[in-house]
Amino acid sequence: MSTGTTRRERRDAAPVGCERHMRADAVRNRERILEAATTLMAVHGIDVPIDEIAERAQVGVGTVYRNFPTKRALFEALLLARITPLVSAARTAAAADEPGEAFVGFVRNLCDEFADFKALADAMVASGVDLSAAKNQISGELIEAVAQLLERAQVSGRIRPDVTISDVSAMMAGLSHTDPMLMDPSQRKRCVALVCDSLLVGARSVLPQCALKQSPPDPVRTGPRSC
Amino acid sequence: MSTGTTRRERRDAAPVGCERHMRADAVRNRERILEAATTLMAVHGIDVPIDEIAERAQVGVGTVYRNFPTKRALFEALLLARITPLVSAARTAAAADEPGEAFVGFVRNLCDEFADFKALADAMVASGVDLSAAKNQISGELIEAVAQLLERAQVSGRIRPDVTISDVSAMMAGLSHTDPMLMDPSQRKRCVALVCDSLLVGARSVLPQCALKQSPPDPVRTGPRSC
DNA sequence: CCATAAGCGGAGCCCACGCTCCGATTCTAC
DNA sequence: GTAGAATCGGAGCGTGGGCTCCGCTTATGG
Known part of the structure; x- marks a missing residue:
């Protein structure tokens, strides 16, 4: 159970400003990963498997984990x-x-x-x-x-x-x-x-762009969707 | 991918009204399962592992699945x-x-x-x-x-x-x-x-039992909890 | 009390997912 | 061009959870 601790301190990865010299392809890959993760997490939230992110970024899982020590870190x-x-x-x-x-x-x-x-x-x-x-x-x-x-x-x-x-x-x-x-x-x-x-104090429906529309003719059963 | 379909139709389990004769211990177990599942799902939602429900009901997993063909069915x-x-x-x-x-x-x-x-x-x-x-x-x-x-x-x-x-x-x-x-x-x-x-139309804070309390003395930072 | 079938239980299969490992590959400095 | 370091990639490990299988137990009707 204490392995979780050791794992996180393996390397600080994610070179923020130091980059003493990042290889060109590494930089490209890192950007790809961020891009893919953004796209996927925007839609599916944090539940996207890392493998999917890697695949979308056209990169191996290893590469993802070299840039972000943990899924949470990427997140x-x-x-x-x-x-x-x-x-x-x-x-x-x-x-x-x-x-x-x-x-x-x-x-x-x-x-x-x-x-x-x-x-x-x-x-x-x-x-x-x-x-x-x-x-x-x-x-x-x-x-x-x-x-x-x-x-x-x-x-x-x-x-x-x-x-x-x-x-x-x-x-x-x-x-x-x-x-x-x-x-x-x-x-x-x-x-x-x-x-x-x-x-708001007092006034109602003060949001012009967003004002509530009148409810449809038949107010009962606005849609048969589930509970 | 299509295995999910076959699985569900293995037996209709969950004898609703027919029970041509359910053994006494079986009835007891079924009730225990429902009880345990209720307790656990009340707190943890649908994410409770079946094994935990079985354990709490003092029953094997098999017994759970004999009563409810699927976790979802029990749910x-x-x-x-x-x-x-x-x-x-x-x-x-x-x-x-x-x-x-x-x-x-x-x-x-x-x-x-x-x-x-x-x-x-x-x-x-x-x-x-x-x-x-x-x-x-x-x-x-x-x-x-x-x-x-x-x-x-x-x-x-x-x-x-x-x-x-x-x-x-x-x-x-x-x-x-x-x-x-x-x-x-x-x-x-x-x-x-x-x-x-x-x-509500017009009136505000009409709920007596539930009226909003005055905000605390220092309205800024009601708590240091995360976003 | 016994035969028998209903019911039990939990080892274990399978799959998904986070993460690691290491041989293969590719970039870069010279 | 080449040595060598940096980087890659994906096979594979470990864990967790849904679900199955089948030998064992136990209730039940006679």
Whole structure:
């Protein structure tokens, strides 16, 4: 059971800035791997087998593991790349003239992000896992930034004061992780709009682009899909 | 790839009403299995290994498979038992004097149900899977019943008319499946309250038992947990 | 009490997946 | 062009989990 520890410290792989000299083909392969992993994890989340990533990258599994010591490491590398811009987006939004609108905009954007890259949602939902230091730091920054954004939006009087950052996190996680069959893009937009409505003070359906359409003529049985 | 089909039709197991004569110990074992599976699937969802269920039931794996030809079959048997009362609850609620309140009450109850029996939420989220005829029928009935309940609640003027049954399904699925670390019982209650708020016409925080508490003194960083 | 068939149980098959190992290959410096 | 290091690739190991098989046990009807 203690083998897990030894394994991770075999080599630090993933040359970030040091690269004392990476062979040209190695660089190419690494990029291919990242590309393939991005594509596959966007659709299937973290459940993609490494073999599939390797195959798509036209590379052996060994090559994948030479670049990323662990499947999780690869996963986290991709996450980091996705989360970083979100942090600055949140900070920008917090500094906006109308923090209320900015908050709602950010939330919508966040959900789109989740939908575009399922692995992100996976990471959010599986909050129990122990993440690497880097990931923990960046996600802490995200939380912090969103919390500030939320606070300003509340001070501005646009967002209910009784809503907490935990509420927002939980709802985002929930909305982003549902099966695509039950939650296609337009359905997700509707749900996000509903949730936003519940966060706003007073007004309803304030999201112009995203306003809920009138329900269909026959409101009973909107679709025969399963529970 | 085609072996999956042959396997399922090996024997129809699970004697429902016919039982031309079941040995006493067999009956006892079957009950034990159902009990163990219920307990374990409530906590761990569908991911419990069959071996664990067998162990808890103090029974061999073989015995489990003699009663339920497939892990999924066992899973669905439990689901059926859980969904059936929900259907009648929805019908009762639809006939209530105040369909609006009844609808909200039903939704809250539904979420509690999910929390008490994680496998139910798993089933809802994994809507893509092809379910057995029985399961499809009962979940169809659930949808139908909830749709009627929703319609009456809308007619009564308590629930927004632009909300559809799909919206409700999707939100329930989302809220019910989030990681318990991110969504503990009290957090879930808050979120359900928020969602209900967004479904109501006009009024906010109408749920007395479930009203949102004031946010904590320091709204920034409600917790150092991950993204 | 016995014959017999219903039922039991768990060793073990098979497959999927994360990950390792090492001989073969390819790039690069000279 | 060539030596030699860097890199590759994929066979294969270990684990875990669904499911089967079949010799053994036990309930049951006479």
